[in-house]
Amino acid sequence: STSILEDIFLKRSQQKKKTSPLNYKERLFVLTTDKISYYDYDYEKGKKKGLKGSVDIDKIKYVATVVQEENAHPDKMFPFQVVYDEGPLYIFAKTADIRKQWIHKLKQIVTHNKDLAQKYHPCFWVDGQWLCCHQEVKQALGCRVIET
Numbered sequence: 001s002t003s004i005l006e007d008i009f010l011k012r013s014q015q016k017k018k019t020s021p022l023n024y025k026e027r028l029f030v031l032t033t034d035k036i037s038y039y040d041y042d043y044e045k046g047k048k049k050g051l052k053g054s055v056d057i058d059k060i061k062y063v064a065t066v067v068q069e070e071n072a073h074p075d076k077m078f079p080f081q082v083v084y085d086e087g088p089l090y091i092f093a094k095t096a097d098i099r100k101q102w103i104h105k106l107k108q109i110v111t112h113n114k115d116l117a118q119k120y121h122p123c124f125w126v127d128g129q130w131l132c133c134h135q136e137v138k139q140a141l142g143c144r145v146i147e148t
C-alpha cells in the first residue's frame, strides 16, 4: 500500500528480550494504512536500505506523546510512543510539529482498532520501571486516563 507519511526518526530499541541493549538508531519510518515500518537508511544514496522492523496498525493500543526525560539530549526532545502488544515503541521526532502530525495521523488510522487502551503511561519505561507510576512490570496497566 502507498505511504501516508515518511520521516527519519531516532528510535529506542524495544528491548524485547531482557538482555537486549538500550540504544538509539536513526531509521526511516514509513506509515501506510496497515503498518508502520522502519528501515535502515543510506544517507549517501538518499534511499532506504533493509527493513528493520514493523508494527501492524491493527495491533496498536494507543499513540501518545511521552514526557521527555530531564536533561534530554537535543535529539530526543519530541518523543512519542506507539504502544502495541509487545510494549511501547519510542520514537523521537525532530520538531513538535512533525510529532503532532504523526500522532494525529496514527490516531486517525487506529480509531477503529479493537482493544484500544483507556489508560497509558505518560513517561518512559526505564531500568525496569515506569517513571510515571514506578510500577515495575512492563505490562502494568497505564496510570493515566487517555483524554479523547
Ligand code: 4IP
Pocket: 011, 012, 013, 014, 015, 016, 017, 020, 021, 023, 024, 025, 027, 038, 052, 053
Ligand atoms: C538492537 O541493538 C537495535 O537497537 C534494534 O533496533 C533493536 O530492535 C534491538 O532490540 C536491539 O538489540 P544492536 O543493533 O546494538 O543489536 P533496529 O531494529 O532499529 O536496528 P527493535 O526491536 O527495537 O527493532 P531487540 O529488543 O528487538 O533485540
Ligand code: ZN
Pocket: 120, 121, 122, 123, 130, 131, 132, 133, 134, 142, 143, 144
Ligand atoms: Zn505509569
